[in-house]
Amino acid sequence: MTVERTFIAVKPDGVQRGLVGEILRRFERKGFKLIGLKQLTPTRELAEEHYGVHRERPFFKGLVDFITSGPVVAMVFEGDGVIVSARKLIGATKPLEAEPGTIRGDLAINIGRNVIHGSDGPDTACFEIGLWFNSSELVTWNPSDQMWRVED
Ligand code: UDP
Ligand code: MG
Numbered sequence: 001m002t003v004e005r006t007f008i009a010v011k012p013d014g015v016q017r018g019l020v021g022e023i024l025r026r027f028e029r030k031g032f033k034l035i036g037l038k039q040l041t042p043t044r045e046l047a048e049e050h051y052g053v054h055r056e057r058p059f060f061k062g063l064v065d066f067i068t069s070g071p072v073v074a075m076v077f078e079g080d081g082v083i084v085s086a087r088k089l090i091g092a093t094k095p096l097e098a099e100p101g102t103i104r105g106d107l108a109i110n111i112g113r114n115v116i117h118g119s120d121g122p123d124t125a126c127f128e129i130g131l132w133f134n135s136s137e138l139v140t141w142n143p144s145d146q147m148w149r150v151e152d
Contacts, residue, residue, distance in 0.1 A: 005035070005076055006083045006119045007128035012070040014115035015039075019107055020073050023116060026089055026103060027077050031149045036076035036129075036138045042068050049131055059112070066112065074132045080150065083125050086118045 008027065010020050028034065042050070047067040054060050077086065091102025095114050098105035108114045119125035129138075143149070 002080060003078060004080070004082045004122065004125070005078045005129055006086050006125045007117075007132060008075045008077060008086060008119075009117040009132070010073040010075075011067060011113075011115055011117060012072060013066075013113040014107075015071050015073055017107075017115070019115060022107070023103055024073075024075070027075075027086065030085065030089065032077040032079040032082050032085075033141075033143060034075060035078050035140070036133050037073070038133075038137065039071050039073050041071050044068055046131065050128065062112065076129055076133060076138060083119055083122060087120065090116055090118045 010023050014020065014023060024034075044064060047064045048055070051060065051063055051067070054063065079085075089103060091098030091104040093104075093114065094111045095104040095108035098108070100106060103116050104114050119128050
């Protein structure tokens with residue numbers, strides 16, 4: 001079993017719409033372990049670094065304006081296969097193309113207001129966790145029901 005970590009953020013639209021609990025619940029219920037959680041309004045510098053790969057895209061400025069417009073709830077989840085699984089729970093980038101049952105499929109309609117971010121691979125997960133969290137903010141713990149989630 002490979003233990004992976006991924007970075008998840010409820011974007012300002014999700015926070016403003018009161019969807020934090022609904023979103024967090026889906027990852028908890030799946031069985032992933034929450035090891036980092038905080039709320040912050042990102043600086044422009046943080047947002048531009050986070051979305052640096054999209055710097056040349058026409059939507060970049062609007063995206064950074066949006067992400068810095070209010071509080072974001074940043075999380076780190078840990079578990080076997082969590083990076084790919086989180087992307088499945090999140091659904092397609094365009095909410096109208098996201099399957100019902102996914103977070104975007106159930107909770108959003110517009111690509112620029114798609115409520116959640118999730119790392120898209122091991123390298124971005126590592127980069128994004130380091131960008132948003134200090135190592136002292138990540139908690140090592142063992143859920144008391146761990147034996148009912150994973151085999152030895
Ligand atoms: N985005 C947008 N317009 C576009 C493409 C992307 O506003 O035409 C935003 C959208 O919020 C998306 C984010 O930019 O979630 C990052 O895009 P990416 O393709 O990495 O999608 P994601 O990884 O979030 O599914
Ligand atoms: Mg992406």
